[in-house]
Amino acid sequence: MVRKATPYGVKLIRGPFLDLPPHEHHAADVGEFKRLTKSLRGRGAHLAADLFSGAGGISLGLEEAGYDVVLGADHYEAAVRTHAHHFAGLSLDWDLADADVVERVAGLIKEARVEIIAGGPPCQPFSKAGRSMIRHRVQLGERDPHDERRDLWRSFLEIVGSARPRAVLMENVPDLALDREMFIFRSIVEELEQDGYSVHTRIVETWRYGVPQMRQRLLVVALRDGVAFEWPADAPTKTTLWNAIGELPEVEGGWRPEGGAEGWADYDGPVTEYQQRMRRGVAGADAHKVFDHITRPVREDDRAAFETMTHKTKYSDLAPEHQRYRNDIFDDKYKRLDENDLSRTITAHIAKDGYWYIHPRQPRTLTVREAARIQSFPDYFRFSGPPSAAFKQIGNAVPPLVAETVGKSIRSALAAGRSMPFNTREISARMATWYRGRGVDDLALPWFRSGSRWVFVASEILLARASRTVTRSFFPAIAALDVPRGSLPADDALAILKNMAEGVGRSTRADQLGELAGQMADAPDALWSPTIDRTALPTIPASIADLAELAVPTTDENGLESEEPILTGKGILRVASRFLGNDVDKRNKLTDGRLAVARLVGIGEESRDAQLGLIELAASVCTIDQPRCSMCPLSDHCAYANDKRDEPTSLF
Numbered sequence: 101m102v103r104k105a106t107p108y109g110v111k112l113i114r115g116p117f118l119d120l121p122p123h124e125h126h127a128a129d130v131g132e133f134k135r136l137t138k139s140l141r142g143r144g145a146h147l148a149a150d151l152f153s154g155a156g157g158i159s160l161g162l163e164e165a166g167y168d169v170v171l172g173a174d175h176y177e178a179a180v181r182t183h184a185h186h187f188a189g190l191s192l193d194w195d196l197a198d199a200d201v202v203e204r205v206a207g208l209i210k211e212a213r214v215e216i217i218a219g220g221p222p223c224q225p226f227s228k229a230g231r232s233m234i235r236h237r238v239q240l241g242e243r244d245p246h247d248e249r250r251d252l253w254r255s256f257l258e259i260v261g262s263a264r265p266r267a268v269l270m271e272n273v274p275d276l277a278l279d280r281e282m283f284i285f286r287s288i289v290e291e292l293e294q295d296g297y298s299v300h301t302r303i304v305e306t307w308r309y310g311v312p313q314m315r316q317r318l319l320v321v322a323l324r325d326g327v328a329f330e331w332p333a334d335a336p337t338k339t340t341l342w343n344a345i346g347e348l349p350e351v352e353g354g355w356r357p358e359g360g361a362e363g364w365a366d367y368d369g370p371v372t373e374y375q376q377r378m379r380r381g382v383a384g385a386d387a388h389k390v391f392d393h394i395t396r397p398v399r400e401d402d403r404a405a406f407e408t409m410t411h412k413t414k415y416s417d418l419a420p421e422h423q424r425y426r427n428d429i430f431d432d433k434y435k436r437l438d439e440n441d442l443s444r445t446i447t448a449h450i451a452k453d454g455y456w457y458i459h460p461r462q463p464r465t466l467t468v469r470e471a472a473r474i475q476s477f478p479d480y481f482r483f484s485g486p487p488s489a490a491f492k493q494i495g496n497a498v499p500p501l502v503a504e505t506v507g508k509s510i511r512s513a514l515a516a517g518r519s520m521p522f523n524t525r526e527i528s529a530r531m532a533t534w535y536r537g538r539g540v541d542d543l544a545l546p547w548f549r550s551g552s553r554w555v556f557v558a559s560e561i562l563l564a565r566a567s568r569t570v571t572r573s574f575f576p577a578i579a580a581l582d583v584p585r586g587s588l589p590a591d592d593a594l595a596i597l598k599n600m601a602e603g604v605g606r607s608t609r610a611d612q613l614g615e616l617a618g619q620m621a622d623a624p625d626a627l628w629s630p631t632i633d634r635t636a637l638p639t640i641p642a643s644i645a646d647l648a649e650l651a652v653p654t655t656d657e658n659g660l661e662s663e664e665p666i667l668t669g670k671g672i673l674r675v676a677s678r679f680l681g682n683d684v685d686k687r688n689k690l691t692d693g694r695l696a697v698a699r700l701v702g703i704g705e706e707s708r709d710a711q712l713g714l715i716e717l718a719a720s721v722c723t724i725d726q727p728r729c730s731m732c733p734l735s736d737h738c739a740y741a742n743d744k745r746d747e748p749t750s751l752f
């Protein structure tokens with residue numbers, strides 16, 4: 101028999117399997133669930149449901165914030181068993197892509213009168229056709245057909261829309277919001293607003309809420325009836341890795357305690373505040389024990405390599421005898437953590453390979469308990485299944501400390517009950533109406549209304565940053581020399597434009613147009629396809645191609661339309677930052693900046709015009725030196741106009 105080599109090159113020591121019994125108030129069926137929730141409500145409890153709960157990171161945080169979690173759902177057996185052990189009520193191993201399941205879960209949550217629905221639905225990328233169909237449904241407020249398998253974020257929103265809890269907390273990876281069109285993010289905001297929620301969105305560095313780890317997450321808080329919300333303040337200090345795990349006893353890689361899953365390592369007690377927090381809830385009899393402090397065995401050659409490493413060592417820095425992999429491909433293969441800094445992000449990858457998580461002082465990878473601590477799971481919180489399943493549950497979890505911190509702010513906001521002065525739909529509609537109401541002669545950028553890809557691109561190339569006088573005298577000539585879809589610019593038209601451009605010192609730009617005409621001859625459809633072919637038309641800068649797709653959308657023979665990218669030019673970010681009273685025009689433009697623009701334009705029927713309106717506003721009204729706020733459609737809610745710049749604000 102041929103034995104399969106293990107990836108570690110050492111004998112694998114099977115980890116102990118932890119079998120956790122259900123919670124004492126676990127509901128075995130719907131009847132028990134109803135009795136439990138009724139009794140909790142009778143005692144004035146605030147109930148919570150956690151969808152895509154995994155082991156229960158959000159559940160634990162919400163309980164710490166004062167909620168009683170009565171329902172969790174996931175489709176990973178080990179995680180559901182962990183959830184069932186730690187939390188009362190139902191822990192369901194159900195597939196939330198199934199329409200019937202969605203309906204049943206929504207019914208249970210509604211009947212239980214749950215106050216908050218939380219969760220982090222996994223999001224798959226979309227095809228353009230899929231996006232276009234969903235967008236259509238979102239705009240019309242339509243539900244998905246019953247026989248269709250749900251995308252999980254749609255299931256989440258459907259349950260929210262049906263159960264209508266007072267609060268929603270949604271967590272996801274920032275990538276969800278950072279694709280070119282920000283499609284899922286904008287759709288989520290639109291649907292929640294359609295359902296009457298105020299929506300508050302932020303990309304959070306979780307260390308700001310006390311988690312000893314680099315971990316960025318997108319958080320969405322939605323409060324029913326348009327209630328206002330303030331994001332929690334940052335923690336006063338950063339919790340370093342050593343603050344979090346430094347007092348845990350030394351162990352060898354591969355070490356296993358006596359007693360299998362119930363075995364422990366001896367423990368001397370917490371030192372730092374964070375460690376004390378991690379020990380809260382540990383039973384008195386276990387005060388000198390730490391469970392799950394076990395990790396993988398370490399190959400002798402890896403141990404030798406680990407011993408030569410500091411947190412700065414790259415794989416390619418290792419001595420040749422310590423490199424088992426190609427260092428040009430695996431430059432990031434090993435990572436020794438820095439004890440004086442945050443840990444790198446704990447992901448589910450830790451279940452497969454611990455090399456990214458080498459202990460800062462000991463020649464081994466992190467133990468299950470250390471990984472749990474870095475995710476802010478306290479020491480009493482144990483995970484069902486073998487160590488690999490525990491690592492996976494930990495890596496996939498939302499840090500409980502994040503859910504606790506935000507959960508407390510949600511409770512305060514609900515108690516205060518202040519109203520949000522506006523929402524994305526209103527701002528978007530206002531911007532779009534203002535934009536459409538301006539005559540072409542009033543526009544600083546009249547080619548935005550040309551309806552012609554050629555006129556748009558030619559004007560952007562010839563007239564970018566031109567004075568108003570030059571624009572006014574020049575633009576009518578460009579518009580008159582339009583090139584119909586699928587045609588090429590005529591030589592004499594190009595000659596006229598060149599002649600005019602020379603008159604205002606812009607002949608180089610006119611030469612660019614000549615170049616572009618040559619490229620168009622080789623690729624006749626490139627300018628007119630819904631997505632401009634940037635490879636075939638390299639003369640068009642990417643920023644102009646993006647703008648052209650936004651301002652002059654086209655449709656191809658299969659009915660696919662141009663995307664509606666979220667743009668973050670200087671002007672639009674200036675408006676967003678003045679309006680919201682923050683500095684997205686200077687910092688984190690591609691994350692917070694894009695989020696801010698998306699929140700101003702939405703994804704409804706008005707969103708394209710709203711974004712064009714923001715660009716026009718930046719060019720004509722909200723100018724760099726002299727914003728003319730009295731002429732601005734946003735002035736009544738604008739932080740800058742109302743002299744609130746630099747005050748902490750949380751409009752979205």
Ligand code: SF4
Pocket residue numbers: 675678679721722723727728729730732733734735736738739740741
């Ligand atoms: S009110 Fe003034 S500062 Fe605010 S967006 Fe409008 S022009 Fe700019």
